[in-house]
Amino acid sequence: MSGLQALIQDLVIANRILAREDVVDAYGHVSVRHPDNPHRFLIARSLAPLDLDGAPVREDGHKLYLERFIHAAIFAARPDVMAVVHAHAEDTLPFGIAPATKLRPVIHAGSFIGGEVPVWDIADRFGDTNLLVTNIEQARDLASCLGPHNVALMRGHGFASAARSLIEVVRMSVYLPRNARALMRAKQLGGEVKYLSEGEIAARNRGYSPYSTETWRTWEYWATKAGCGHLLTRPDDPPNS
Numbered sequence: 001m002s003g004l005q006a007l008i009q010d011l012v013i014a015n016r017i018l019a020r021e022d023v024v025d026a027y028g029h030v031s032v033r034h035p036d037n038p039h040r041f042l043i044a045r046s047l048a049p050l051d052l053d054g055a056p057v058r059e060d061g062h063k064l065y066l067e068r069f070i071h072a073a074i075f076a077a078r079p080d081v082m083a084v085v086h087a088h089a090e091d092t093l094p095f096g097i098a099p100a101t102k103l104r105p106v107i108h109a110g111s112f113i114g115g116e117v118p119v120w121d122i123a124d125r126f127g128d129t130n131l132l133v134t135n136i137e138q139a140r141d142l143a144s145c146l147g148p149h150n151v152a153l154m155r156g157h158g159f160a161s162a163a164r165s166l167i168e169v170v171r172m173s174v175y176l177p178r179n180a181r182a183l184m185r186a187k188q189l190g191g192e193v194k195y196l197s198e199g200e201i202a203a204r205n206r207g208y209s210p211y212s213t214e215t216w217r218t219w220e221y222w223a224t225k226a227g228c229g230h231l232l233t234r235p236d237d238p239p240n241s
């Protein structure tokens with residue numbers, strides 16, 4: 001199987017996992033940068049690549065996601081990013097509309113969202129809209145709010161997350177709502193909430209490898225649970241993974 005075919009299978013797995021784990025529903029999507037052309041990316045529905053303005057590389061009549069521009073702008077702004085998720089997971093929404101409480105890591109698996117999660121408000125630059133990101137200008141504004149971070153919340157809408165691989169972006173996007181839920185519940189208990197320290201977040205990141213046994217086990221487990229375990233292909237482990 002070619003590298004591109006394997007990557008498309010991984011993209012299918014990523015879609016299935018995110019749906020099964022309630023991160024995306026009828027809305028929300030995941031994309032991956034093209035392995036041979038960094039100026040293109042792949043997203044489900046139409047598997048024809050899109051360029052970094054969100055336009056299809058070839059016109060084949062498939063209907064495209066309205067919010068594909070989110071992916072295009074993040075890939076363009078962040079050469080280090082290989083995979084992007086946009087979703088509306090309900091547990092993240094309160095933190096986009098109640099700015100006094102920051103969404104930060106409170107559980108170990110939430111560490112990958114990073115120490116700071118900026119909130120993007122489409123109204124700041126674009127006034128009254130339908131809240132969806134429907135053009136590249138809005139998406140570029142979102143990407144600049146994301147900056148070097150892993151996740152940006154979108155006020156009244158959802159989130160965008162970005163990572164170095166599909167496995168990483170899926171894992172982060174599954175644990176983002178779970179971390180949000182734990183934080184919400186801790187707030188309900190009252191009193192001081194203990195966040196992960198910067199040192200703890202750094203220690204988690206130091207120990208992370210996308211194809212380590214621990215990470216792979218999660219991907220394999222979620223893929224099997226989502227009914228697509230037969231599509232799994234594991235690349236050769238890099239040394240010291």
Ligand SMILES: [Zn+2]
Pocket residue numbers: 027028067086087088132133157158
């Ligand atoms: Zn959306």
